[in-house]
Amino acid sequence: MRFLDEFNDPELARRLFDEIERLATREWAIMEVCGGQTHSIIRNGIDQLLPDSIELIHGPGCPVCVTPLGVIDKALEIAALPEVIFCSFGDMLRVPGSQHDLFQIRSEGGDIRVVYSPLDAVRLAEEHPDRQVVFFAIGFETTAPPNAMTVHLAHQRGLTNFSVLVSHVLVPPAIEALCSSPTSRVDAFLAAGHVCSVMGTWQYGPLVDAYQVPIVVTGFEPLDVLDGIRRAVAQLEAGEARLENAYERVVSSAGNAAAQAMIEDVFQVCDRQWRGIGEIPASGWRLSDRYADFDAELRFGVSDVDAPESSLCRSGEVLQGLIKPHECEAFGKECTPRAPLGATMVSSEGACAAYYQYRRLDVVPVEVGVG
Amino acid sequence: MIGHGGGGRLSGELVEHLFRPAFATSGAALGELHDAATLALDGGAGRLAFSTDSYVVRPLFFPGGSIGELAVHGTINDVSMSGAQPIALSCGFIIEEGLELATLGRIADRMGDAARAAGVPIVTGDTKVVDARLADGVYVNTAGVGVVPDGVDIRPSRATPGDVLVVSGPIGLHGVAVMSQREGLEFGTQIESDSAPLHGLVGAMLDAHRDLHVLRDPTRGGVAASLCEIASSAAVGVEYDEAAIPVPPEVAAACSFLGLDPMNVANEGKLVAFVPPEGVDAVVAAMHDHEHGRGARVIGRVVADHPGVVVARTRLGASRVVDLPLGEQLPRIC
Known part of the structure; x- marks a missing residue:
């Protein structure tokens, strides 16, 4: 893999910081939509080095964070069944449901496997015909194509012991919900580059036009993020609102046609609850009717689990950029990565986890002598 | 839970709150948490x-090694991190019924070869067999004894503001090698474990400068966990420069792909040394002359600020707190 050092070059970064400083004549609030970008920003300290006039607001693009509590509880219920091998991306294991997390189910004997590729779950189903293999299909448009592929393959191979628990979410409806919210402070968006690598950029033009807000498709390495910010500030200062692609080495306007066809075949758009935010119309994918046989909710009869959130957790406001993580009263006290109240404190892409992990020195007192 | 064995915060809590109180005695060798205990000999x-x-x-077998080499090198290294030269090892096997004798034989041969090459004999042992499905093929325990030379006092609480941090070579190789073999991941080039015995390197470093303050082999939890533990037990601040960390390109690529930080990935043939400033040049020169220290680099320093906390200077010139990983490393979603 190339381009790791090239896009982390301190000298080029310095030039971009200078350029942003030169451009910015007033205060702007820019939201990076994707949690991967949030972590890159906090981890590399990009927000510390930007001029004070540029505020970065951390968006809702963390798939683990927005998966509703009710869906986590369904996952826990299915994963505890003795006949089930429950397959998940590693990120999901520590996300709290209303009672437990998947780690606890595993320590109590649940057969939970971390998979790196969703197709590993299909392979497990072939290797264990006597077991029910369930794959936890969550994520944004990025993970949807391989997740759809599992269902496609299982169907093609006639597997009757494979199913998926689907909770997919979509970026454009979330941006639209933020733009139309009366409390939104966002002046421009950095769109999630990897989502656009699948879906292309064409979905964002109508949002730019409807809300007169600049959207810059942005990558994840430090220089990518800085270039996205620079372009957003340049548009704002010029009084423009355009769709720009600052991640051209990966993203085309049409996106990945084969991946979109796979999604089209397996999923259909549905309304979706976002953890901490609420329901956003037409903001998710569920299995299309022709693949209903592979729906784990139907197979295990768990479609009616409903669970209330912790009243202390303000992750919804964090996910909408209304508060910074450390402005939540529970941050670092009742809520830590060890005992998280909300998923934003768990996921490697969650804003609360990023602040706790990398900014603890500034925002919470540190215990000495543990360890 | 599995995270209690991950070498992170949960492992530390288990030792601190469960084992330490249970094992408390008056002659508390467990008093200071370190890779090896040191015991004074009467007279x-x-x-x-x-x-x-x-x-x-x-x-059990992975690119660049096997459980056999690990069991020998790992314990030699734990003993060495007190400054001791190891003199002998014991071994205990817990074997799952059904394990192929040929497999066990290969492991034993690898252990024997590793012990002979290191010059530290395996002198006593034990074997137990448990029912099928109660173990993952075979588990190996080793213990080691060594002698700490007079005048050597190496332990975590000796970390002092002003000390210079030296890492003995490129990091992350073992963890990525095992992970890629276990999960069938390929990253273009074969990444091999760095498993190696470090007592020779430690001896050479002590010859160059007797007063090393702390040594640690950053296995589970990686270099970051070692630095966090030492910062905490010595109540000092630790700072390192991200740009100075030797990360091989293939490790950087694999970690970027999996969403892991190379600083959290296990090593089996590296050490981190806390060296007083007056000894640094001599120690680094001695490391460069040793086969297991050729890639040695200064990565940071001990400071009086922010006691108990490790801070990284990022490539861009900002800073961030480096945390002890909670438990297992979890590959991210996207």
């Missing part, structure tokens, strides 16, 4: 270093 010169470790790696 004799020098002190005895004593350590044990259990090896539960899956798969």
Whole structure:
């Protein structure tokens, strides 16, 4: 893999910081939509080095964070069944449901496997015909194509012991919900580059036009993020609102046609609850009717689990950029990565986890002598 | 839970809150948490270093090594991190019924070869067999004893503001090698474990400068976990420069792909040294002359600020707190 050092070059970064400083004549609030970008920003300290006039607001693009509590509880219920091998991306294991997390189910004997590729779950189903293999299909448009592929393959191979628990979410409806919210402070968006690598950029033009807000498709390495910010500030200062692609080495306007066809075949758009935010119309994918046989909710009869959130957790406001993580009263006290109240404190892409992990020195007192 | 064995915060809590109170005695060698305990000998010169470790790696064989080499090198290294020269090892096998004798034979041969090459004989042992499905093929425990030379006092609480941090070579190789073999991941080039015995390197470093303050082999939890533990037990601040960390390109690529930080990935043939400033040049020169220290680099320093906390200077010139990983490393979603 190339381009790791090239896009982390301190000298080029310095030039971009200078350029942003030169451009910015007033205060702007820019939201990076994707949690991967949030972590890159906090981890590399990009927000510390930007001029004070540029505020970065951390968006809702963390798939683990927005998966509703009710869906986590369904996952826990299915994963505890003795006949089930429950397959998940590693990120999901520590996300709290209303009672437990998947780690606890595993320590109590649940057969939970971390998979790196969703197709590993299909392979497990072939290797264990006597077991029910369930794959936890969550994520944004990025993970949807391989997740759809599992269902496609299982169907093609006639597997009757494979199913998926689907909770997919979509970026454009979330941006639209933020733009139309009366409390939104966002002046421009950095769109999630990897989502656009699948879906292309064409979905964002109508949002730019409807809300007169600049959207810059942005990558994840430090220089990518800085270039996205620079372009957003340049548009704002010029009084423009355009769709720009600052991640051209990966993203085309049409996106990945084969991946979109796979999604089209397996999923259909549905309304979706976002953890901490609420329901956003037409903001998710569920299995299309022709693949209903592979729906784990139907197979295990768990479609009616409903669970209330912790009243202390303000992750919804964090996910909408209304508060910074450390402005939540529970941050670092009742809520830590060890005992998280909300998923934003768990996921490697969650804003609360990023602040706790990398900014603890500034925002919470540190215990000495543990360890 | 599995995270209690991950070498992160949960492992530390288990030792601190469960084992330490249960094992408390008046002659508390467990008083300071370190890779090896050191025991004074009645009437004799020098002190005895004593350590044990259990090896539960899956798969049993991986690029650049096997559970056999790990069991020998790991315990030699734990003993060495007190400044001791190891003199002998014990081994215990817990074997799952059904394990092929040929497999066990290969492991034993690898252990024997590793011990002979290191010059530290395996002198006693034990074997138990458990029912099928109660173990992952075979578990190996080794213990080691060594002698700490007079005048050497190496332990975590000796980390002092002003100390210079030196890492002995490129990091992250073992963890990525095992992970890629276990999960069938390929990253274009074969990444091999760095498993190696470090007592020779430690000896050369001590010859260059007797007063090393802390040594640690950054296994589970990686270099970051070692730095966090030492910062905490010495109540000092630790700072390192991200740009100075030697990360091989293939490790950087694999970690970027999986969403892991190379600083959290396990090593089996590296050490981190806390060296007082007056000894740094001599120690680094001695490391460069040794086969296991050729890639040695200064990565940071001990400071009086932010006691108990490790801070990284990022490539861009900002800073961030470096945390002890909670438990297992979890590959991210996207």
